[in-house]
Amino acid sequence: xxxxxxxxxxxxxxxxxxxxxxxxxxxxxxxxxxxxxxxxxxxxxxxxxxxxxxxxxxxxxxxxxxxxxxxxxxxxxxxxxxxxxxxxxxxxxxxxxxxxxxxxxxxxxxxxxxxxxxxxxxxxxxxxxxxxxxxxxxxxxxxxxxxxxxxxxxxxxxxxxxxxxxxxxxxxxxxxxxxxxxxxxxxxxxxxxxxxxxxxxxxxxxxxxxxxxxxxxxxxxxxxxxxxxxxxxxxxxxxxxxxxxxxxxxxxxxxxxxxxxxxxxxxxxxxxxxxxxxxxxxxxxxxxxxxxxxxxxxxxxxxxxxxxxxxxxxxxxxxxxxxxxxxxxxxxxxxxxxxxxxxxxxxxxxxxxxxxxxxxxxxxxxxxxxxxxxxxxxxxxxxxxxxxxxxxxxxxxxxxxxxxxxxxxxxxxxxxxxxxxxxxxxxxxxxxxxxxxxxxxxxxxxxxxxxxxxxxxxxxxxxxxxxxxxxxxxxxxxxxxxxxxxxxxxxxxxxxxxxxxxxxxxxxxxxxxxxxxxxxxxxxxxxxxxxxxxxxxxxxxxxxxxxxxxxxxxxxxxxxxxxxxxxxxxxxxxxxxxxxxxxxxxxxxxxxxxxxxxxxxxxxxxxxxxxxxxxxxxxxxxxxxxxxxxxxxxxxxxxxxxxxxxxxxxxxxxxxxxxxxxxxxxxxxxxxxxxxxxxxxxxxxxxxxxxxxxxxxxxxxxxxxxxxxxxxxxxxxxxxxxxxxxxx
Numbered sequence: 001x002x003x004x005x006x007x008x009x010x011x012x013x014x015x016x017x018x019x020x021x022x023x024x025x026x027x028x029x030x031x032x033x034x035x036x037x038x039x040x041x042x043x044x045x046x047x048x049x050x051x052x053x054x055x056x057x058x059x060x061x062x063x064x065x066x067x068x069x070x071x072x073x074x075x076x077x078x079x080x081x082x083x084x085x086x087x088x089x090x091x092x093x094x095x096x097x098x099x100x101x102x103x104x105x106x107x108x109x110x111x112x113x114x115x116x117x118x119x120x121x122x123x124x125x126x127x128x129x130x131x132x133x134x135x136x137x138x139x140x141x142x143x144x145x146x147x148x149x150x151x152x153x154x155x156x157x158x159x160x161x162x163x164x165x166x167x168x169x170x171x172x173x174x175x176x177x178x179x180x181x182x183x184x185x186x187x188x189x190x191x192x193x194x195x196x197x198x199x200x201x202x203x204x205x206x207x208x209x210x211x212x213x214x215x216x217x218x219x220x221x222x223x224x225x226x227x228x229x230x231x232x233x234x235x236x237x238x239x240x241x242x243x244x245x246x247x248x249x250x251x252x253x254x255x256x257x258x259x260x261x262x263x264x265x266x267x268x269x270x271x272x273x274x275x276x277x278x279x280x281x282x283x284x285x286x287x288x289x290x291x292x293x294x295x296x297x298x299x300x301x302x303x304x305x306x307x308x309x310x311x312x313x314x315x316x317x318x319x320x321x322x323x324x325x326x327x328x329x330x331x332x333x334x335x336x337x338x339x340x341x342x343x344x345x346x347x348x349x350x351x352x353x354x355x356x357x358x359x360x361x362x363x364x365x366x367x368x369x370x371x372x373x374x375x376x377x378x379x380x381x382x383x384x385x386x387x388x389x390x391x392x393x394x395x396x397x398x399x400x401x402x403x404x405x406x407x408x409x410x411x412x413x414x415x416x417x418x419x420x421x422x423x424x425x426x427x428x429x430x431x432x433x434x435x436x437x438x439x440x441x442x443x444x445x446x447x448x449x450x451x452x453x454x455x456x457x458x459x460x461x462x463x464x465x466x467x468x469x470x471x472x473x474x475x476x477x478x479x480x481x482x483x484x485x486x487x488x489x490x491x492x493x494x495x496x497x498x499x500x501x502x503x504x505x506x507x508x509x510x511x512x513x514x515x516x517x518x519x520x521x522x523x524x525x526x527x528x529x530x531x532x533x534x535x536x537x538x539x540x541x542x543x544x545x546x547x548x549x550x551x552x553x554x555x556x557x558x559x560x561x562x563x564x565x566x567x568x569x570x571x572x573x574x575x576x577x578x579x580x581x582x583x584x585x586x587x588x589x590x591x592x593x594x595x596x597x598x599x600x601x602x603x604x605x606x607x608x609x610x611x612x613x614x615x616x617x618x619x620x621x622x623x624x625x626x627x628x629x630x631x632x633x634x635x636x637x638x639x640x641x642x643x644x645x646x647x648x649x650x651x652x653x654x655x656x657x658x659x660x661x662x663x664x665x666x667x668x669x670x671x672x673x674x675x676x677x678x679x680x681x682x683x684x685x686x687x688x689x690x691x692x693x694x695x696x697x698x699x700x701x702x703x704x705x706x707x708x709x710x711x712x713x714x715x716x717x718x719x720x721x722x723x724x725x726x727x728x
Contacts, residue, residue, distance in 0.1 A: 193376070420444070541560075620646065
């Protein structure tokens, strides 16, 4: 029996342990996992109310549940992920099938990992509260051993144990990095103005100074990619939810988001294709095998140049504009701002709309310095390439610039780090893992580092675990280099030193190519069900080994195929797409009769503005305060508030009356929008909804929403023979 040590009980460590224990005969491996915390899951919080940790438990994943999973635990099998919100009961949800959310929250992912560990790992496999101090590689005439020195946090006692193989699954996110710019006149950790890492943000109170939440001035956000965009959008949502933000003349509070690359905002649900409107989770479009060219699918790694950047931008535009963009149509203003270099994208339902409304102000560049002003606020100097720009009156700084990577590998010896090409000055690529599915280097076949390939997908983690297990069972344990990877690592590092704006967002982001390449190399069985080998969506559950729980894999793929059919045959997720698109201000362009040939221009200024805020509605997932203003700027103007809510479980939009005494509080259900299955004959890119009352009877109103790609461009409301049309 071969002894294997695994450091870390996050997703990578758990799937590695499960693979070693279940994919080979029972006496092949003796596995021990060392975890320095008290629970499994790594960064993923164990509970919905977890206060500490690097991930907000309420944060949504930016990949859907068919990608954030392992092959042999379907989300449908996970219990306890439908906890009622705000202490309320499920009410109407009890009459609906409780399906897993398309995009789970972080605490639900943590719950998934807990159940995965309970299902597949014996209770004595993991040593909790145990930190690895040293992992020494000992080479002798008897072979190679890994001597691990560990300390029990509760007892303070050091222990040494020898193992045949070592798997490192700590990841690159040990602790937040320090702010990456020069500070003048203050210390970041003692400044009266909040200066925090994005992982510390949970709500608007976290950027309060002396207990006072800012209401004017600037909040500075540093950092591109997903974390920067997510934190900017999250803070904008908290600001938007303040009652004062609904009123005209409110003091302006801006979020200045500084990012080195231009940023596209892509919503989590996009159109699938065809003449009519069909929305699906973004993963279903991105990871469809039928989109790959004919012939074998290979794993591709390449640096970014101007031509490739142009191609990538065109692909993003195609996603945003839909399968049938109208001739000469705009690109829906998908990017934050213009710049050269590699385009970046974030999956966000609100980021772009907050830019459109002016609450988020994007800046392309890098923050060079932060300086304390005489008024005790901060100012920032931003380098935009040829010039510097100054931002003053900064009330808070949130930096989403990554994590310190050196501490995650402190236990490895300098000799091993040297063999791994360790270079801490490249935090996104500190190791040269050019062999065996990006898990090691040829000189270290007895070592596997899982989850170190710059934001790995869970399917990649599982493939890497299978690769390590296969290698460790061989009598001649060898590590074969991967074609082109060493050169790619060198090229990426060179760009990081000389032209950071040209560094791709995902260094090893060919997920489909990686999964197909790994499945072929490992000779895995496929779970295609109703799909052909080059049809349908890539998911970890499509590839199983001899020890996998095929029943669970088939359950996942069956649910994925059902979702794909549902998006084409019904109006699934259309309500979600409509609801997301409503954010922001709309003006009435004309009014008239339903049957009139020509609408007349609006006689009085009328607007509808949808302000997003955190849902306080028990079972609801997303919420707007809608302000309808008639005669804006004129005498006799009239304001009316309503609350619009979206329920993810029912995939429906509800409109509720409000009370505005102390806050804008939702009261009673007025209407529920039921989307029709057939489009109007005149425009297949338009969807209609009939408003019903709480008892199910028709309310007399109908709504029509016209799409261009992922966005609603205009909508109309018809009631009692009258029609009002609104546009941006």
